[in-house]
Amino acid sequence: MSYLGLLLLLWLLAPPRPCLASRAPLHPHDGEATVADLVLSALERATAFLRRRLREVNLDGVLGFRVLEVQLGGVREQWARDPGMRPLGLRAEKLAEELAGLLQGATRYLEQSDAQYLREFRPTLLPGFWRLPRVWTLTNASLAYPTLEKQDSFSEEQSDACLAQLLGTGVDSSQPCALSDACASLMTRPGCTGYALSHQLLFFLMARMMGCTAGLFGQSQHYMNRFCANMLLINRRVEAGGYPPIARDIFCENIMFCGISGFLDFYRPGWLETILSWQQAPEGCFGRAGEGAAASPHSPAGRHSLRRVKRRDKQFTDGCSSHNTAVAVSALGGFLYVLAARPPAPGR
Numbered sequence: 001m002s003y004l005g006l007l008l009l010l011w012l013l014a015p016p017r018p019c020l021a022s023r024a025p026l027h028p029h030d031g032e033a034t035v036a037d038l039v040l041s042a043l044e045r046a047t048a049f050l051r052r053r054l055r056e057v058n059l060d061g062v063l064g065f066r067v068l069e070v071q072l073g074g075v076r077e078q079w080a081r082d083p084g085m086r087p088l089g090l091r092a093e094k095l096a097e098e099l100a101g102l103l104q105g106a107t108r109y110l111e112q113s114d115a116q117y118l119r120e121f122r123p124t125l126l127p128g129f130w131r132l133p134r135v136w137t138l139t140n141a142s143l144a145y146p147t148l149e150k151q152d153s154f155s156e157e158q159s160d161a162c163l164a165q166l167l168g169t170g171v172d173s174s175q176p177c178a179l180s181d182a183c184a185s186l187m188t189r190p191g192c193t194g195y196a197l198s199h200q201l202l203f204f205l206m207a208r209m210m211g212c213t214a215g216l217f218g219q220s221q222h223y224m225n226r227f228c229a230n231m232l233l234i235n236r237r238v239e240a241g242g243y244p245p246i247a248r249d250i251f252c253e254n255i256m257f258c259g260i261s262g263f264l265d266f267y268r269p270g271w272l273e274t275i276l277s278w279q280q281a282p283e284g285c286f287g288r289a290g291e292g293a294a295a296s297p298h299s300p301a302g303r304h305s306l307r308r309v310k311r312r313d314k315q316f317t318d319g320c321s322s323h324n325t326a327v328a329v330s331a332l333g334g335f336l337y338v339l340a341a342r343p344p345a346p347g348r
Contacts, residue, residue, distance in 0.1 A: 045284030064326020071333030133262035177212035259334035285320035
């Protein structure tokens with residue numbers, strides 16, 4: 001086991017802090033501070049990548065960094081009450097402030113390069129849209145589907161149309177929280193996998209962030225429980241398969257969306273160590289280099305990742321991926337927030 005792996009294991013086994021204010025100052029070699037420093041350093045390198053590629057990052061990339069900004073704000077609030085972690089909290093605050101300025105600039109560039117997509121999804125980029133979990137839960141393995149579909153359940157165009165309808169920004173939408181019969185059927189369809197499954201979760205996650213409660217949205221938690229149970233199963237299969245590069249993007253996306261949905265069992269120390277190892281030096285990004293040879297495009301993870309590349313991902317000549325970087329930094333931001341907040345696992 002690596003040194004980082006040992007620190008992560010000790011973090012996992014450590015009991016929740018009963019009172020941050022009464023906690024003694026950290027020893028310089030405290031495992032929590034060491035892990036936090038490693039994650040913050042990775043996020044600082046990723047933010048430097050964003051700064052250099054500000055004109056080129058696409059909307060999905062901006063969204064991932066916006067979620068990270070919110071996570072860093074939560075980290076700062078937690079560590080502001082802990083004298084031993086306050087220096088790292090100030091570091092998180094500084095990074096969040098830099099991101100706020102960078103994201104404003106990136107949004108202005110999107111107005112020129114992708115105005116239609118920005119018009120539909122601008123609400124998700126606004127400060128205040130994303131909120132951190134206040135209640136945590138664990139996935140229920142009994143909700144996993146017996147089998148997953150082998151064909152694409154629906155296209156990204158269909159998914160985007162339903163998300164825009166929900167936001168009230170679609171071509172036939174006028175009010176937020178709208179839901180057509182077609183979208184209700186699509187977003188609750190059982191057996192989906194890959195990005196179709198993660199976008200089903202995203203649909204109900206966004207509805208929660210918007211405060212939609214009428215009709216089907218009154219069952220949002222039911223569907224989120226089901227989707228994240230299956231997304232955790234997919235991530236475990238990716239882990240068991242040695243993390244093929246073609247599956248790393250969906251692996252991080254699942255952690256990003258289920259983590260901010262409040263599912264604590266996506267924050268596994270071994271997964272944190274693995275994601276950190278994927279960051280490309282010296283660029284600071286996360287990418288897809290070599291993934292075509294690592295997994296079959298006919299596998300569910302492979303097929304969906306390739307579809308994403310064709311349509312919306314922005315890949316750079318140095319092997320960096322805008323989408324891959326976005327979901328990775330938000331996954332890391334979630335790990336950092338859980339490290340700072342130390343929520344007790346339900347039932348423990």
